[in-house]
Amino acid sequence: MDNHTYDVIVIGAGPVREDVADRVVQGGLSAAVVEREPVGGECSYWACMPTKALLRSAAALRAAGQVPGSREVVTGDVDLVAVLCGAAAADEVAASRVTAGVRPGWGPRG
Numbered sequence: 001m002d003n004h005t006y007d008v009i010v011i012g013a014g015p016v017r018e019d020v021a022d023r024v025v026q027g028g029l030s031a032a033v034v035e036r037e038p039v040g041g042e043c044s045y046w047a048c049m050p051t052k053a054l055l056r057s058a059a060a061l062r063a064a065g066q067v068p069g070s071r072e073v074v075t076g077d078v079d080l081v082a083v084l085c086g087a088a089a090a091d092e093v094a095a096s097r098v099t100a101g102v103r104p105g106w107g108p109r110g
Helices: 015-026 039-045 047-063 070-075 080-099
Strands: 008-011 031-034
Touching: 008 015, 015 031, 015 039, 039 047, 047 070
Parallel strands: 008 031
Antiparallel strands: none
16 A cells, blocks of 8 residues: 555545635645545435425425416316416417517518
8 A cells, every 4th residue: 555645634525625625735735535425425415415305396396386277287187278378378478578679560571
């Protein structure tokens, strides 16, 4: 086994310790990072990130339940006529916004 000398030894490779090692190297020192788990720490693999993903899914489902059309998809009671009427109304609003700034004479030509 080779012997190495480092200016700083960082124990753990979680997000903060990754930053510490990076700053040490940017400052001109050498660093070794010692970690027995995957780099990124528990937050990336089994704590913060997976929890946020689960919470975001629940929040998206809850938000979808508040929107007509989406609500019916979430509850399983899709009213196709209501969905299509809502889409048609949205199309009209979008079309009026797109054409609102168009000068007369600048439109479809047959």
